[in-house]
Amino acid sequence: IEDAVNMLKSDNSIHSINAAVHLQHACFNNDGVKATIKRLGGILHLVRMVDSKNEEIQLSAIATLRNLAYGKANDESKGAILRHKGIPVLANVLRRTGSPHVREEIVRLLWNLSTLEAAKEQLLNLTLDVLAKLIEDHSISAGEGSLSDTQWPTIYANATGTLRNLSSSTNLSSRQMMRKLDHLINALITVTHLSVQRKDFDGKCVENSVCILRNLSYNLEEEVDHGLDIAEGYKKIKLKKRSVLGKIFNDRKTNLEAKSVILPENNRNIKGIAILWQTSTIEDYLAILQEGRNTDTIEAVVGAIHNLTACNWRFSGHIRYVVRREKGISILRDLMQFEDEKVFTAVVTALNNLALDEFNKDLIGDIALSKLIDRILGRNNQFTLTDISLCSLIKALCVLMYKNSKNANRLVDSGILPHLTVLSRKNSGRGRDVIKASNSLLFTLWQYKHIRSSIKKAKW
CATH class of the missing domain: 1.20.58 (Methane Monooxygenase Hydroxylase; Chain G, domain 1)
Incomplete structure (x- = not known):
């Protein structure tokens, strides 16, 4: 290992490439070797190799760094990459490279680095726009039929995986930065909708996409400009209640309690943050819950629903109504049969928030x-x-x-x-x-x- 680390400094490209490849294989699933490479200063040399103009040198170095940064047990290696200015180097190469192979390997490495809390701010500042553009481009290709029904590029899964980790940061600014990128949110919604159309409910791409959407739906009432509260395209409807399994009746002859709900038009062309609470988005979420089997995806979708219904502003009232109208409460009830505690906890929290609506409270009590x-x-x-x-x-x-x-x-x-x-x-x-x-x-x-x-x- 020590000889290979020393060879990384060689001016002979063949020697440095062979050394990096040797270290890549040696450290795969071997935390002891990873620690040795870090101790011997190998990470600094690998970061320098990433900035090479030789594509083979770049690929060998990036692949080795990716293995070094894989897994929660290797935060020290991730920290070393951070200290040696690895993220600015990776971001610069990602922007300028014309090689799809280099681009894909860098994004895979960024996904590994994004699990380190200390790296998230720098990753957001230096790579968010590039990753968002990659996601948008692939969502457009999919929407235009350039990709087959089951073909989602690996780079899309890696890019969304990175943003999934970054959006889960406790730092409010991470969510705010992503919410400002209208094209990113619309791309994620597009991929979610296409996945529903293609009945691809359990793939990694839809899992990552809905996880990001869940995170961006968190604490909207406090974190989003309330100017959106007067958005056009919304109409007020009157709901009337009869306590028969929560059904909604519009019989004017009955003297029933009425309640107003703000209901947006079902418009998939709305751009940006407002699409998070559109009826069409909730319909796609419920379709995933009804047909999906991936517990991580299901937990994320239920989490998005309980985030959206946790607020006091009017869009939460709309979503509580739409979930009931689309038989979402019975879907959530059935999810309690999953042998997964995370799903169960998310479902119970969603039912809690949905029950803030008196009609839903009756229906949940009934079923x-x-x-x-x-x-x-x-x-x-x-x-x-x-x-x-x-x-x-x-x-x-x-x-x-x-x-x-x-x-x-x-x-x-x-x-x-x-x-x-x-x-x-x-x-x-x-x-x-x-x-x-x-x-x-x-x-x-x-x-x-x-x-x-x-x-x-x-x-x-």
Whole structure:
């Protein structure tokens, strides 16, 4: 290894290429060799080789750096690439190269580097526009039929994978920068829609695309210019409620409670951030949930829905209505059967936010409440609920019980009260959040006077 690292400095291109190729294979899935290469200063020489005008030298160096940066256990190697100015070098070569092979290898390396939190800001500043353009170009090619139904280039998966990691940053500016790129958001929506049309629900490209869309949908009420709240192309409709599985009736003869919802026209030509809350986008999301089997994709789509319905602004009300109208609540209910806790937690959180709409609250009580109760009672559980999942579930029940005596009666009749009182105690074996949520749920139920005797009997 030491000899190969020393040969990287050779003026003889054949020697340096052979040395890089040797190191590439030697460090593959071998953290010990990776640490040795880093300790011997090999990363600095490899970064310098990337800036070569010789394509073979570039490719051999980039491939070796990619292996060195692969995996969460190799953050030190990623940090070394960062310290040796590797990201500016990679960004410059990515912009100027005419080689599709060099371009593809660089983007693969960027995906590995994007898992390092310290590298995200520099990656955003130096590569976001180039990666967004790559994504846009491939979405246009796909839309024009230049790609076959199943052919998504590897570079698209790598580019979206990089932005998936960058958009998950805790730094608000990362989401803001991406939201300003209208062509990026529209490209991601286009790819999602094409994937639905082609019934490609489980591929890596659609997975990465919806993960980015989920992240960009986070905290919209606080982070997006409220000037969008008066966007054109929206109409106000009146909804009337009858409590029969949440159906919507427009019978003027009935004296039913009415509610206004802002409903956008179903327009796929809208550009930029506003397309995130279009009816057409929600329809594509629900199609993926109904047909998909990739749990990462499903979790991301459900996450996008619960992000979009978490806000108080009017578009959240629209989405809560559209999800109900498109039978989305029954789709979410069925997803609770997945043997995946991340999916379950995302579904419960989405139901929580959807239940902020009184019509949805009734419907969830009618068709999904029994399944939520079964999970708390441990009936038909495919996995043991962690504190995070259990807390999310109990919080959803709090929303469903609030000002809805029908749901409260169902909960009490299920026999769950003794179980809740156990969870509400400090010696329950659960964390503080679960204990607090359980007490909040019992307090919510206490507001119904006819239920108090049952709660007392359960010794709360």
